Amino acid sequence: MFRPPESRRAVRWAGAATAAGTLVAFGAVAPAAPAHAANPIVTHVYTADPAPLVVGNTMYVYAGRDEAPTGTDTFVMREWRVLSSTDAATWTDHGARAGVGTFDWAGADAWASEVEPRNGRYYWYTSVNGRGPGWMDIGVAVGDSPLGPFTDAKGGPLISDSTPNSSGLNIDPTVFTDDDGQAYIYWGGYWGVRAAKLKPNMIELDGPVVTPQGLTNFWEAPWMFKRNGLYYLMYAANDTGGCVTDSAYACQRYATATSPLGPWTHRGVVLDRVSSTTNHAGVVQFNGQWYVVYHTADAPGGGNFRRSVAVDLLHFNADGTIRKVVPTTTGPPPNPGGGGPPAGTNLAPSATATTSYVSPWESVAALHNGGVPANSADRSNLAYGNWPQQGTQWVEYTWPSARQVNRVATYWFDDGQGIDLPASCQVQYWTGSAYLPVPGQSSCPVAGDTYTVTTFGTVSTTRLRLAVTARPGLSTGLLEWLAYQP
Structure with a gap:
C-alpha cells in the first residue's frame, strides 16, 4: 500500500x-x-x-x-x-x-x-x-x-x-x-x-x-x-x-x-x-x-x-486548449502518413487568417488550427465554408513581416450539402501595392480526402491569398491550408 x-x-x-x-x-x-x-x-x-x-x-x-x-x-x-x-x-x-x-x-x-x-x-x-x-x-x-x-x-x-x-x-x-x-x-x-x-x-x-x-x-x-x-x-x-x-x-x-x-x-x-x-x-x-x-x-x-x-x-480545441485524453487498449489507428501534410516548415500558425466570406456556423480559424482531417467531410477540428456564396471567394494569410513561401498544401472541405470540391484555385501574393499570381504555379489540385500540394517560385510577401472558384450552384470550403517556406 x-x-x-x-x-x-x-x-x-x-x-x-x-x-x-x-x-x-x-x-x-x-x-x-x-x-x-x-x-x-x-x-x-x-x-x-x-x-x-x-x-x-x-x-x-x-x-x-x-x-x-x-x-x-x-x-x-x-x-x-x-x-x-x-x-x-x-x-x-x-x-x-x-x-x-x-x-x-x-x-x-x-x-x-x-x-x-x-x-x-x-x-x-x-x-x-x-x-x-x-x-x-x-x-x-x-x-x-x-x-x-x-x-x-x-x-x-x-x-x-x-x-x-x-x-x-x-x-x-x-x-x-x-x-x-x-x-x-x-x-x-x-x-x-x-x-x-x-x-x-x-x-x-x-x-x-x-x-x-x-x-x-x-x-x-x-x-x-x-x-x-x-x-x-x-x-x-x-x-x-x-x-x-x-x-x-x-x-x-x-x-x-x-x-x-x-x-x-x-x-x-x-x-x-x-x-x-x-x-x-x-x-x-x-x-x-x-x-x-x-x-x-x-x-x-x-x-x-x-x-x-x-x-x-491527443486532440486540441479551437482555442488551443487540450481535450482530456481517453486512454484505449487498442492504441491509435495506423497513420503511415499517406495523405498527411507534407514535411517542412509550415508558416500558417504564425499568420492571421481572413476571408472574403465565411458561413456563420463555420470558422476561418479552421485553416491553421492544426486539425488532422480524416476525410473531406470531417468537421471534428472545425471547418471553413462560404455557403451560400458562389463564384470566386478567397482566404488569406497575413504576417507581421515578409515571409518567403514556395508551396501550399490544401485539404478541401466537402460536406455533401452545398459545399463541394472547387472547380479551380489560384495562389496569389501581395507585392505591396497589388495581388499577383505567384510565379510558376503548378496545377492547383482539387481532389478530396487528402492534402493537395501547389508549388511555385519563391515569393517574399506579407500576404498570401488562395482564390477559389466554385462549381456552378455550389460553394467551397477548406479544412486546412498550409504555407511552406523554402
Whole structure:
C-alpha cells in the first residue's frame, strides 16, 4: 500500500539504492519483431517514462526499462531502450541503447530521459544516480543517429545538487529547442520544477537556473512543446483538487505561456490517473496527428514498478486548449502518413487568417488550427465554408513581416450539402501595392480526402491569398491550408 506524499518518498525513490548492473554492447541488440497495434505497445519487457521524438517518417520512443522482480516494491532500472514506429501503431524494440554503464561517474538508476536533436547529433538527457554527495543527477549522452551508439557527452553531470538553485530531486529532464535555435531544459521532482537555457553545445547551462511560476501543483515529469506559437508544459501532479482521489497516484496537468520560461497559466488536467502510481507522459506531432505517450501498469504481470508504455491520440480545441485524453487498449489507428501534410516548415500558425466570406456556423480559424482531417467531410477540428456564396471567394494569410513561401498544401472541405470540391484555385501574393499570381504555379489540385500540394517560385510577401472558384450552384470550403517556406 502506498503512503501519503511525505512518507511515500521512500517508496517512489527507493530505486536510488539499487546497485548498478554491468551493461555491454549498447546498439548491438537485434531489433525485436514488430509489435502490432495495442496498448501497451510492447509487452516482452516492461518500459516506463517514455519520451517521443519524430525524425523524418519515424516516431521514436526513448524509455527506461523496469526490471523489478514480481513483489519488489522499488524501482530497478539500469538501461534505456529505444522503440520506433513508422505509423504510430506498429512498434519495434531496438533494445538497450544506453544505460548506467554509459556514464563512468554514475552509480545506479536509469530513470526518466529524453533525446533532443541538434546539428545532426542526438543528445540523450538522463536521470542517473551519481557517485559521491547528492542524490540524482542529470547526465548527457550523444550519438550520431536516433539509435546511437551513444557515449557520455560531458564526462560528468550537467545538473547535480551542487548546481545553484537545483531541484530537491534532479530528475525527469525535458529539452525544448525554440524556433530561434535557443534550447531550454526543464526538470525536477518533489514539487521543485526548474528551468534553464542551454548553450549551443547542448552540454552546458547558459545562465542561471530559474523556478518557473504558475505550474499549479507540480510534482515531477515536465514535458515541453510548442503549437501554433503557444508554449505548453505538461507535468505530473498528485493533488486531490480535481487531479486524483488518492495522492499516492498522479494525473497529468498542463499550462501554457507565450514565452518559453513563462510565466505559466494553468489550464487543467489532460490525463487522469492511470493504473500505475506514477504518471509520466510526452507529446509529439507525427504525420499530421498529435499523440500522447505515457505509461501504465497494464501489461501482463505489470505493476507500479513494472510499467509499460502506451500511445493514444491527443486532440486540441479551437482555442488551443487540450481535450482530456481517453486512454484505449487498442492504441491509435495506423497513420503511415499517406495523405498527411507534407514535411517542412509550415508558416500558417504564425499568420492571421481572413476571408472574403465565411458561413456563420463555420470558422476561418479552421485553416491553421492544426486539425488532422480524416476525410473531406470531417468537421471534428472545425471547418471553413462560404455557403451560400458562389463564384470566386478567397482566404488569406497575413504576417507581421515578409515571409518567403514556395508551396501550399490544401485539404478541401466537402460536406455533401452545398459545399463541394472547387472547380479551380489560384495562389496569389501581395507585392505591396497589388495581388499577383505567384510565379510558376503548378496545377492547383482539387481532389478530396487528402492534402493537395501547389508549388511555385519563391515569393517574399506579407500576404498570401488562395482564390477559389466554385462549381456552378455550389460553394467551397477548406479544412486546412498550409504555407511552406523554402
